[in-house]
Amino acid sequence: MSDGVAPIVPGTAAPVTVPARMPTDWQTASRQTRIRRRYAAEARFRLMGLFAVVMSAGFLAILLFTMISNGIGGFAQTRIALPIDFPRAGLTLDQARLKGPGADLALAGAGLPEATQAAAIVAYGPDGDKLLSDGAWLRVRDQVKANPALLRGRATLWVPAADTIDIAAKHDGAPADEAIVAKLKAMGALSTGFNAFFLTASDSTDPTMAGIWGALKGSIFTMVVTLLIAFPVGVLSALYLEEYATRNRFTDLIEVSINNLAAVPSIIFGLLGLAVFLNTFHLPRSAALVGGLTLALMTMPVIVIASRNAIKAVPPSIRDAALGVGASPIQVVFHHVLPLALPGILTGTIIGMARALGETAPLLMIGMRAFISAPPDRLSDPATVLPVQIFLWSDQVNRGFVEKTSAAIIVLLVFLLAMNGVAIYLRNKFETRW
Amino acid sequence: MNASKISARNVNVFYGQKQAISDVSLDFDSDVVTALIGPSGCGKSTFLRTLNRMNDTIANARVEGRIALDGEDIYAAEMDVVQLRARVGMVFQKPNPFPKSIFENVAYGPRIHGLASGSAQLADIVERSLKRAGLWDEVKDRLSDSGTALSGGQQQRLCIARAIAVDPEVILMDEPCSALDPIATARIEELIHELKGRYAIVIVTHNMQQAARVSQRTAFFHLGSLVEYGTTSDIFTNPRQERTKDYITGRYG
CATH class of the missing domain: 1.10.3720.10 (MetI-like)
Structure with missing residues (x-):
């Protein structure tokens, strides 16, 4: 039993004898409480971890939901039907120039922007030109380029609406604009389509013309x-x-x-x-x-x-x-x-x-x-x-x-x-x- | 007998300030297996690594003295370390195949040294090396499997095949069986016997029975110095030094 004797420390009165072996009783109440606490701590920790994961996933879901619900409208475009009578629009155009790289310049120079605005005034009254996006004539230009035969008669083209109309059509505009939209809708002159412009254009001061x-x-x-x-x-x-x-x-x-x-x-x-x-x-x-x-x-x-x-x-x-x-x-x-x-x-x-x-x-x-x-x-x-x-x-x-x-x-x-x-x-x- | 394959003279190795090897002179002959034995930390692995300059990779290691391979000083400035290591191959304590296919493991050395002209010759070298390492029959149908998927003993034989694929003159083995079970160990020892005639083999081992079984010469190291060097039978049956006797009879170590 020499191992069981504690070393004698100088200055202490009586040396304490430690029994060689003291079996631990795992069944006592205090032991059992310890074990229960340990299990509880484990469970708490797991729960906390799970909570953290759910919370971060929740934040991500909120972010995605907000972004998509707000942003999806940006990919949609409100369009207005625009009847144009090309022979009477007063375009001074050289037909030969419609083919080839000079076509864009030729059409712009021929007065197509003005003709587009005039057509809107004819169709929708004195303020008609304000219903169109600043870039509406570009869409007219592209359609004419694709199909020069349009120039020989009357045609109804779909062009992008102005930003005020666009917002009103998406139920977020001023009351006056909402009224105009309701009227246009009743005439069947309003439609919505995918905004290809957004993916192909660059920055612009006009939101209907702005792209990414x-x-x-x-x-x-x-x-x-x-x-x-x-x-x-x-x-x-x-x-x-x-x-x-x-x-x-x-x-x-x-x-x-x-x-x-x-x-x-x-x-x-x-x-x-x-x-x-x-x-x-x-x-x-x-x-x-x-x-x-x-x-x-x-x-x-x-x-x-x-x-x-x-x-x-x-x-x-x-x-x-x-x-x-x-x-x-x-x-x-x-x-x-x-x-x-x-x-x-x-x-x-x-x-x-x-x-x-x-x-x-x-x-x-x-x-x-x-x-x-x-x-x-x-x-x-x-x-x-x-x-x-x-x-x-x-x-x-x-x-x-x-x-x-x-x-x-x-x-x-x-x-x-x-x-x-x-x-x-x-x-x-x-x-x-x- | 010819001049020694490797001859080391008055070799000292330092790790920073600490001296790991002091004044060791040893000759290794071709066609002979030499065992380096000694207790842990006695410097036998350090000494082994000086023989192909693997100590170069340790930042503060410094080697003094002269080590010559066929009379050429391997620490001379004009010695090409890459070529030296191709001539003096090494097998490590823990099997360390590349995480590549079995074929690639063996083909790697010949490929980087340009030893094979064309894939047929390369395949030939791989087959010959695997056969010599006694692994061919076990892996010939799965050469494209990963080398790390083999068992420990097979991995070590793959490492031996990889070492002999570049046709070295000397093979250094640093406790090649310490991570293996007795059956795999027996296979490796058998293999060392078969390889004996072709290469000078230097093997570091903790296991004295192994040294007695595989080697013809034995060198006993203690505390960084060479205590005794002689034929294996002399060392084990008739040691001249007291320290050697104490070690091989199991008094310490």
């Missing part, structure tokens, strides 16, 4: 620039830091800097882009190129951190195995480490890109908040992006822009989902089963 295509194209351009710069630079930095760099004070400093860079507020990157790309390198203002470069600065640290973690997670035994058969360091990296780290790298990249896609603040700093009514054709053309377009429209007084804003948000979310979908597909494709 310019901003969408700007976003695509910007994302391409961001990805092309941030992905290779980020992955190469991570590979270098993990596989080649020796651990010293300098690499520690780089590591700390990169981690801090990932936490820098995005607007600071905007100021940096303004100072470096615009003021020093004199790159074009408002361009997708500069936007992409600025967002690449912001995305790169995220990619570096995610890539480093993914590379670190590749087991060292795989590196040993490859080195052991005589692979050179670069072969080890490209044949073994990178393929195994790729799923993790892609996850980090998509998180960074998703953040860049939704970013507004830094782009405001480099001038991408300008009113741009034509989609960009080159990277250096002035452009805007979806979140900035949403921000601009949400600032508009005109009520027609309310549903356009929500519709633009839907487009942004669809873009985001498509991007994530591609990333998840790629990740699963490269995932290695062990």
